[in-house]
Amino acid sequence: MEQLNLKRILQMPGIDELIQEPQTLGMLLIGFVLLYLAIKKKYEPLLLVPIAFGILMANFPGANLAVVPATEENGISLLSLPEIASRYGIMNYLYYALIKTGLLPPLIFMGVGAMTDFGPMLRNLRLAFFGAAAQIGIFTVMIGAVLMGFPLKDAAALGIIGGADGPTAIYTSIILAPHLLGPIAIAAYSYMALVPVIIPLVVRFSITKKELRINMKEQDRLHPDKMQIKDLKTVKILFPIVVTVVVLLLVPSAAPLVGMLLFGNLIKEIGPDTGRLFQAASETILNASTIFLGLCIGATMGASTFLQLQTLQIVAGGFLAFSISILGGIMAVKVYNFFAKKKINPLIGASGLSAVPMSSRVVNEIALKHDSQNHLLQYAMSSNISGVIGSAVAAGVLIALLG
Secondary structure, eight states: OHHHHHHHHHTSHHHHHHHHOHHHHHHHHHHHHHHHHHHTSOSSHHHHHHHHHHHHHHHSTTOOOSOOOOOTTTOGGGSOHHHHHHHHOHHHHHIIIIITTTOHHHHHHHHHHHTOOOHHHHHTHHHHHHHHHTTHHHHHHHHHHHHTTOOHHHHHHHHGGGGOOHHHHHHHHHHHOGGGHHHHHHHHHHHHHTHHHHHHHHHHTTOOHHHHTOOHHHHHHHSOOSOOOSOHHHHHHHHHHHHHHHHHHHOGGGHHHHHHHHHHHHHHHHOGGGHHHHHIIIIIIHHHHHHHHHHHHHHTOOHHHHSSHHHHHHHHHHHHHHHHHHHHHHHHHHHHHHHOSSOOOTHHHHTTSSOTTHHHHHHHHHHHHHOTTOOOHHHHHHHHHHHHHHHHHHHHHHHHHHO
């Protein structure tokens, strides 16, 4: 009787398919590892937990919760949303309604903007340049990926990981390379979580101890800025309006990300009059968008599409893009210092990644280890915040050229 019951259990559809398709076990293992990293190690838990759980749901046989890629054979892109839900299930409905349309990344950007203070950047505008310089990893790795044989659109989606901004990487992938959405999202958010490891690694081989001791406040005392912002509150309100207009004119394809980022910031800076909008953008909408984004991305990561050589290439390329972006910001500061009297700590360039505010905190900690009086956080935030805008603009340029 016990042998009969065991035989029936092994013949259950889910267990039987797991035995026949061991690669599915590999995906389930990846899901459990990501849950461990998110819960135990605190690596980007707000997004890695939904992504990991989406992987589990997508890879358990018989659950029918995996996202089905759109092909000419299945014609899923031609179906209405109710038809998609009826034929392919709830996760496909959510994916094609919220992700494939590109809706959620701009909503997340709106929430990020509502939680961002552009004050440090406005007070140190000359440092904002280094946030732009830190985007060099995007284009360097894109060119390298093309030389390795990647299609141009796939290479651009891979390179955008170097911007160190999860929503930007996802948005670009949705438009240019939707079939790579899962591995690109995992690589982007994994490396964002590893910022405290990657930045010190690059810094160790690129910045001298003398440069690490450059004290920014001492430099301000020796070389005070001639221009000071008298009415910062007014400037902080005008800034998102002016920059949005400029972006709409010059890089309209970046408007969904940059525009929503700056709109979120505007309703924050206006104050109590838009307090309800600010609360919705920074809490309700942002949290709901993060949940659905993570679950849907996880659901795209089935064994047949994820466990490929190309996935390993994306993970490796993403690390390279990340590292080159950090190095690019550092080298831009070094070049500036060669010509300027007022020196800048190269760590400011390392904070040009879009990972706000983690990058700034990491470089501040590094500076304090070498000089307990050298507080770089406010300076680093200038480069860090400009990196958010820079990565979104870079994505807009790639989408405009290749989309």
